[in-house]
Each structure stands twice: as C-alpha cells, then as structure tokens.
Amino acid sequence: MTTPVYQNYINGHFLKNQSGETFAVKNPATDDVIYYVEVADAFIQNAAIQSAKQGFAAWSTMSPIERSRILLKAVALLRERNDLLAKIEVLDTGKPWQEAECVDVQTGADVIEYFAGLAPAQVGQQQMVGEDFYYTRKEPLGICAGIGAWNYPLQIACWKSGPALAAGNALIFKPSEETPLGAIKLAEIFTEAGVPAGVFNVVQGAAEVGQWLTQSADIEKVSFTGEVGTGKKVVASAAGSLKDVTMELGGKSPLLVFDDADISQAVSAAMLGNFYTQGEICTNCTRIYVHKNVYQQFIDELKTRTEENIIAGDPLDPNVNFGALISKKHQQLVMSYIEKGISEGATLLTGGKALSPASAPNGYFVAPTVFIDCTDDMTIVKEEIFGPVMSVLTFDDEDDVIHRANDTHLGLAAGVFTKDIKRAHRVIHQLQAGICWINSYGNSPAEMPVGGYKQSGIGRENGIETLDHYTQTKSIYVGMTNIESPF
Ligand code: NAD
Numbered sequence: 001m002t003t004p005v006y007q008n009y010i011n012g013h014f015l016k017n018q019s020g021e022t023f024a025v026k027n028p029a030t031d032d033v034i035y036y037v038e039v040a041d042a043f044i045q046n047a048a049i050q051s052a053k054q055g056f057a058a059w060s061t062m063s064p065i066e067r068s069r070i071l072l073k074a075v076a077l078l079r080e081r082n083d084l085l086a087k088i089e090v091l092d093t094g095k096p097w098q099e100a101e102c103v104d105v106q107t108g109a110d111v112i113e114y115f116a117g118l119a120p121a122q123v124g125q126q127q128m129v130g131e132d133f134y135y136t137r138k139e140p141l142g143i144c145a146g147i148g149a150w151n152y153p154l155q156i157a158c159w160k161s162g163p164a165l166a167a168g169n170a171l172i173f174k175p176s177e178e179t180p181l182g183a184i185k186l187a188e189i190f191t192e193a194g195v196p197a198g199v200f201n202v203v204q205g206a207a208e209v210g211q212w213l214t215q216s217a218d219i220e221k222v223s224f225t226g227e228v229g230t231g232k233k234v235v236a237s238a239a240g241s242l243k244d245v246t247m248e249l250g251g252k253s254p255l256l257v258f259d260d261a262d263i264s265q266a267v268s269a270a271m272l273g274n275f276y277t278q279g280e281i282c283t284n285c286t287r288i289y290v291h292k293n294v295y296q297q298f299i300d301e302l303k304t305r306t307e308e309n310i311i312a313g314d315p316l317d318p319n320v321n322f323g324a325l326i327s328k329k330h331q332q333l334v335m336s337y338i339e340k341g342i343s344e345g346a347t348l349l350t351g352g353k354a355l356s357p358a359s360a361p362n363g364y365f366v367a368p369t370v371f372i373d374c375t376d377d378m379t380i381v382k383e384e385i386f387g388p389v390m391s392v393l394t395f396d397d398e399d400d401v402i403h404r405a406n407d408t409h410l411g412l413a414a415g416v417f418t419k420d421i422k423r424a425h426r427v428i429h430q431l432q433a434g435i436c437w438i439n440s441y442g443n444s445p446a447e448m449p450v451g452g453y454k455q456s457g458i459g460r461e462n463g464i465e466t467l468d469h470y471t472q473t474k475s476i477y478v479g480m481t482n483i484e485s486p487f
Contacts, residue, residue: 004035008044008204009187011051012197018043028094028324029315029363037180040203048172048201049218052143055198056170060140064120071116073193078109085185089154092179094324095277096315108158114446115166118467131480138471140168141220145213148175149225150326151280154182159461160223167470170199177206178326217241228455246459250384251412254405255285259293261417267301269441275368278323279388283413283435287381292396306350310368314359324363331364334387341380346371376404406432411453415441
C-alpha cells in the first residue's frame with residue numbers, strides 16, 4: 001500500500017504545490033510514517049490569500065443567520081463522523097481512543113455550534129445625540145490566520161474557525177506539522193456543509209509557513225496556540241503589520257489542596273490535570289500544593305491510584321487510558337526534565353522512566369511521574385514540561401501558598417480544593433490566572449471564556465467576548481440637523 005500524500009486545502013479543494021516539498025507524519029505510538037503532507041510553498045501561499053479574499057467577499061455579505069445555518073450543518077457532520085475523526089486524532093497525537101472518542105471532536109463541534117448560535121444575536125448600538133444620532137455595526141475583520149499546536153489538533157481548528165467564521169471572516173489555518181490531518185478533514189466538512197470556497201483554507205508546514213502568516217499584510221488577525229517563546233515571536237512579527245493577536249500559550253499552573261478538602265476528589269483532579277492526554281495539556285496543574293495535615297494521605301492515595309489505575313499501551317485499545325507523547329524528541333525532552341528533577345534533589349514517588357508497553361513497544365511513552373520533596377526553585381517546578389510529570393509541594397499557611405502559587409511569569413490556570421466556601425472564593429480571587437476551578441479541574445465548556453494572565457496569553461477563546469475579538473466596530477454618525485460651519 002502506498003503512503004498517502006495530502007495537499008494543501010485552498011479555495012474549497014486540494015491544491016498541489018509547485019516545489020514538490022513534503023514532510024512526513026509519524027504515529028507516535030508506533031514510530032511509523034503514516035502519511036506525507038505537501039508544504040505550502042510561495043504558490044500555495046499566494047493562492048491562499050487570493051482564495052481567502054474571494055471567500056471573504058462571499059461569506060461576509062451573507063446574513064449571520066445564513067452563516068449560522070451552514071455552520072450548524074458542519075456541526076452535524078462533525079458529530080456524525082465522530083469516530084472517524086477521533087481515530088485520526090489518535091493516530092496523529094498518540095492520545096488514547098478512550099479520550100478522543102468522547103472529547104476531541106465533541107468539544108470542537110460544541111464551540112462551532114455555540115458561535116453559530118451567537119452570531120445572529122450580535123447587535124450594534126444606537127444612541128441619540130441631540131437630534132442627530134449614531135449607530136454601530138459589528139463588521140468582520142477580513143482574512144484571519146489560525147496557527148495550532150499538536151495536542152488537540154481538531155479541537156484547536158474548531159475553536160479558531162468557530163468564532164472567526166461565525167463573525168463573517170475568512171480563515172487561513174495552519175495546523176501543527178506534527179498533526180496536520182484533522183484540519184484537512186474539517187475543511188472538507190465545511191465545504192460539504194456549504195461554506196463558500198475560500199472561507200476556510202488549510203496551509204501546511206512548520207515555522208516558516210507560520211512566519212509567513214504572521215507577516216502577511218493581507219491578514220488582519222492571527223490567533224495562535226503554542227509555546228510562550230513562539231508566541232513572543234508571533235506577536236513581534238505581527239507588529240510589523242499591526243495585526244490583532246490572540247495568544248493561547250503555556251502554563252505552570254498551581255492546584256491548592258487545603259486540609260478540609262475531599263482528598264480523593266483532589267487526587268482525581270491532580271491525576272486528570274497531569275496525566276490526561278499523557279500530560280500534554282496547557283492548563284495542567286503541574287504544581288500541586290498540599291496542606292501539611294493531609295499531605296501523607298494525599299500522596300499515599302496518589303501513588304496507589306497512579307500505579308494501579310493507569311494503563312499505558314496501544315492508544316487504539318479502548319482499555320488504554322494513557323498514550324504516547326507526540327514525538328521521540330519530546331519524549332527525550334520530558335525525560336531530561338525528569339533527570340533534572342532527580343539531580344536537583346526531588347524524590348520520585350512513582351514513574352520517572354520511559355515505557356515500552358507490549359502493545360506499542362516502539363511508542364514514545366513516559367511513565368506517569370510524581371515528584372515529592374519539591375521546592376519552589378527547582379526547574380521541574382518552574383518550567384512547563386508538557387508531559388506526565390507532577391510536582392508535589394507542601395504548605396501550611398494560606399497567604400504564603402497564594403504568594404508561592406503566584407510567583408511565576410505564567411498565569412494560565414489555577415485550582416483550589418476546599419470545603420470552606422468562603423476560603424474557596426477568597427483564595428481563587430487572589431490567584432493570578434485566567435482559567436480557575438474550585439473543587440474541579442480541567443472542564444472547559446464552549447460558554448466559558450478561556451485564556452491566560454501574564455505571559456500565558458493575550459485575549460480569550462470561547463465565551464461571548466470572543467466573538468467581539470473577531471469583529472471590529474464601525475461607528476456611523478447621522479446628521480439630522482443642518483451643519484453649522486464657520487467657513
Ligand atoms: P509551538 O509553539 O512549538 O508550535 C505551535 C505552532 O506554531 C505550530 O503550528 C508551529 O508550526 C508554529 N510555529 C513555530 N514557530 C513559528 C513561528 N516562528 N511563527 C509562527 N508560527 C510558528 O507549540 P507546540 O509544541 O505545537 O504546542 C505545545 C505548546 O502549546 C505548549 O506550550 C502548550 O502549553 C501550548 N498550548 C496552549 C494552549 C492554550 O490554549 N493556552 C492549548 C494547547 C497548547
């Protein structure tokens with residue numbers, strides 16, 4: 001069987017590049033090349049802009065309710081093809097089928113559905129100014145760019161295209177070069193649902209293609225999901241043409257477990273927030289601060305459940321709940337952090353090694369790892385690892401733990417476990433993070449705006465406010481009286 005080669009998706013169909021350049025995509029669980037993808041060369045880049053211009057002209061003049069109907073058809077197709085799309089995500093990312101089957105496609109479809117519903121309800125203002133008045137229109141921005149990370153490829157493509165398209169923009173989306181297929185399937189679905197050609201284009205490649213998007217003067221906004229360091233480059237590059245930016249970046253989020261908390265629930269949150277998607281989630285609570293009075297109970301249960309309940313193996317096996325990391329390189333990076341944790345004096349409670357499960361012996365697995373005896377200055381406590389590595393720390397004073405939790409340049413997420421309702425709100429209000437949970441961790445419904453404080457991001461995704469970020473306000477003053485002129 002020949003290995004498939006996917007082209008860029010431009011103007012409602014696949015378009016062959018001229019350079020002939022391709023890149024390979026591997027299944028992280030097997031180390032096998034599963035398909036090739038053509039790089040978006042200058043010919044494709046030019047075609048993408050022309051296509052988006054035409055798409056924008058057609059789409060932006062449709063009424064919001066017409067756009068909404070079409071987007072809802074795409075939502076139905078996404079849900080109909082859940083299993084097919086979920087399988088693509090498993091093969092591209094290495095995450096377990098168990099997760100992809102009920103999370104990745106559904107949370108993507110939910111967001112498109114949410115914005116499809118919201119768009120027709122977006123209204124301008126009108127106000128009298130004496131006998132004159134003004135009114136405002138919410139107009140789309142034009143051509144927007146989306147640049148995605150590899151951990152939730154289809155979901156990220158949906159979270160960016162949902163509000164962008166609902167508001168009447170055209171989008172050029174570049175998925176991560178590690179996971180390029182989901183976005184292509186989304187493009188096919190949009191076309192099938194009736195989204196006009198050119199409204200959603202997919203360009204493929206790595207940093208150079210991303211850089212082109214951030215530099216292009218034809219693009220009005222870039223919405224980026226990825227690392228803090230890359231985000232800074234994107235903002236700097238976008239400044240050249242004063243693009244609007246949304247930045248969804250990394251985190252090193254704290255979870256505070258007080259001594260009145262339901263400890264089993266707190267352990268569930270800590271495990272979900274470190275081991276779900278084998279630890280490759282931006283909001284993960286990788287710094288767990290546990291009150292000294294419940295520390296022993298917490299780590300005893302954590303160790304038992306981590307060692308007994310986590311099943312690593314072939315991600316397509318529905319019994320497996322822990323998959324492979326995205327690449328060999330990333331596996332090595334995560335292992336280097338683990339080695340640093342050991343050399344800086346942290347104690348391994350469990351894990352700490354690469355795995356080679358019998359059902360997926362060549363996959364890039366790292367065992368679910370918990371470090372105890374951690375201190376705030378250790379590298380594993382300060383830097384985002386983006387793998388299944390949890391650091392547990394202790395505290396006994398509320399103000400002190402808040403100060404320690406906030407002592408970072410990142411501010412994506414935070415969580416608190418306590419049964420004291422006043423403390424829960426008092427503490428969470430003081431934590432410097434954009435996405436917070438009380439007695440819960442990780443849920444991110446379409447209705448809830450998400451994004452980072454400090455260097456974890458700029459702007460928000462999801463929630464009502466995001467639609468505003470994909471529109472610009474035009475104010476129109478209407479003279480009802482004669483102009484008074486001194487000239
Ligand atoms: P990355 O920054 O390496 O890459 C992200 C995307 O940027 C890729 O598509 C890549 O090709 C592109 N890119 C690389 N260099 C570029 C450049 N100079 N200009 C423009 N584009 C460029 O990130 P990653 O490794 O794919 O993803 C992991 C990171 O993403 C983690 O830090 C994680 O926390 C973050 N993340 C954040 C969120 C969020 O919503 N806050 C969600 C998922 C992932």
